[in-house]
Amino acid sequence: MTVHSDQPFNAEPPRAALVGATLTPLDAFYSRNHGPVPEGDAASWRLVVDGLVETPLALSLDDLRARFPEATETATLQCAGNRREGLVAVRDIPGEAPWGPTATATATWTGVRLADVLAAAGVVDGATDVEFLGADLSDEPQPPDVFGGSVPLRKAGMPEVLLAWAMNDEPLPPIHGAPLRVVVPGYIGARSVKWVQRVRVADAPSPNFFQASTYRLLPADAEVTRAPGEGVALGLVAVNSDFLSPDDGSSHPAGPLTVTGYAFAGGDRTVARVDVSTDGGTSWSQADLEEQVSPWAWRHWSSTVDLPRGETELLARAWDSSAALQPERPEQVWNPKGYVNNSWARLRLHGT
Numbered sequence: 001m002t003v004h005s006d007q008p009f010n011a012e013p014p015r016a017a018l019v020g021a022t023l024t025p026l027d028a029f030y031s032r033n034h035g036p037v038p039e040g041d042a043a044s045w046r047l048v049v050d051g052l053v054e055t056p057l058a059l060s061l062d063d064l065r066a067r068f069p070e071a072t073e074t075a076t077l078q079c080a081g082n083r084r085e086g087l088v089a090v091r092d093i094p095g096e097a098p099w100g101p102t103a104t105a106t107a108t109w110t111g112v113r114l115a116d117v118l119a120a121a122g123v124v125d126g127a128t129d130v131e132f133l134g135a136d137l138s139d140e141p142q143p144p145d146v147f148g149g150s151v152p153l154r155k156a157g158m159p160e161v162l163l164a165w166a167m168n169d170e171p172l173p174p175i176h177g178a179p180l181r182v183v184v185p186g187y188i189g190a191r192s193v194k195w196v197q198r199v200r201v202a203d204a205p206s207p208n209f210f211q212a213s214t215y216r217l218l219p220a221d222a223e224v225t226r227a228p229g230e231g232v233a234l235g236l237v238a239v240n241s242d243f244l245s246p247d248d249g250s251s252h253p254a255g256p257l258t259v260t261g262y263a264f265a266g267g268d269r270t271v272a273r274v275d276v277s278t279d280g281g282t283s284w285s286q287a288d289l290e291e292q293v294s295p296w297a298w299r300h301w302s303s304t305v306d307l308p309r310g311e312t313e314l315l316a317r318a319w320d321s322s323a324a325l326q327p328e329r330p331e332q333v334w335n336p337k338g339y340v341n342n343s344w345a346r347l348r349l350h351g352t
């Protein structure tokens with residue numbers, strides 16, 4: 001793992017660790033934290049559901065298992081900071097980790113549907129948003145506060161949104177949010193709140209720092225003030241892709257070479273096509289896409305290219321099911337906090 005920081009723990013695997021597995025092994029799943037992993041014991045833990053509901057609830061894990069049907073979804077998480085290093089190369093982004101292309105991963109999540117829990121509490125008229133609050137205290141906001149965020153009520157009520165206690169059929173590891181985390185497929189990773197202890201139904205987006213002040217896309221010329229409400233709140237993940245193998249900067253005999261990667265599109269879009277170029281985008285060949293295992297999952301792809309002798313920069317670009325194409329250059333998408341670098345993937349190879 002490349003460890004971007006120890007405290008809080010932020011790490012991503014080498015590209016090679018993601019090759020060949022649509023479901024990411026837990027030891028290769030990136031970890032993104034804004035505070036320390038909270039201590040707590042699962043027996044006394046309760047999920048509070050309150051706000052604009054008829055009947056506020058306080059549910060133990062046993063209550064959740066007993067009162068609601070179990071549900072499973074395969075979904076990709078992607079951090080809004082994934083591939084930030086490509087933006088840092090354009091212009092420095094102080095205070096933000098230069099994540100590579102592997103702050104994204106896919107798991108099969110098991111728990112209960114948030115919609116079922118909201119129905120049990122009874123959402124009242126006038127509700128528009130559902131806020132999730134974790135148990136971890138971050139010192140990024142001043143004064144320090146728990147990590148949180150929200151999604152629109154219409155998304156929260158969709159069957160794919162889970163309160164999950166298992167990941168790839170294993171108990172959810174503490175670093176990934178045990179005893180319970182939210183999983184919001186199609187949205188930036190930040191909305192999938194870990195160690196969730198409160199679900200609050202509201203008539204506005206969450207005022208939590210991580211919704212109101214960060215995870216917002218500011219125009220390139222904006223100053224980072226962290227004043228609430230600036231820029232555009234990130235939600236749906238834009239179409240993106242990158243290479244997984246071979247390694248960036250590696251040498252290979254000139255001639256046929258198989259390259260692999262992933263592509264992902266959020267919202268309710270899926271990946272429709274991936275192209276690879278070895279000549280700077282003059283010509284492209286269509287990559288072979290792996291099966292779509294779930295509407296909420298990435299697709300891995302592979303392509304056998306003819307590697308020229310000498311230094312070559314391979315390019316990859318993906319289209320989603322709305323026919324949106326990744327933008328070409330990181331300069332076009334640079335923003336002061338370094339979110340959502342979905343410019344074309346680039347891989348430097350040396351043909352010998």
Ligand SMILES: Nc1nc2c(c(=O)[nH]1)N[C@H]1C(S)=C(S)[C@@H](COP(=O)(O)O)O[C@H]1N2
Pocket residue numbers: 029030031032033034035077078079080133134135136147148175176177188189190191192193194195196
């Ligand atoms: N409570 C809590 N939930 C959180 C975070 C956090 O710091 N605290 N980080 C978020 C971010 S920014 C991302 S990208 C995902 C990462 O999930 P993972 O660490 O399980 O990969 O969790 C999200 N949920």
Ligand SMILES: [Mo]
Pocket residue numbers: 032078079080081189190
């Ligand atoms: Mo994130």
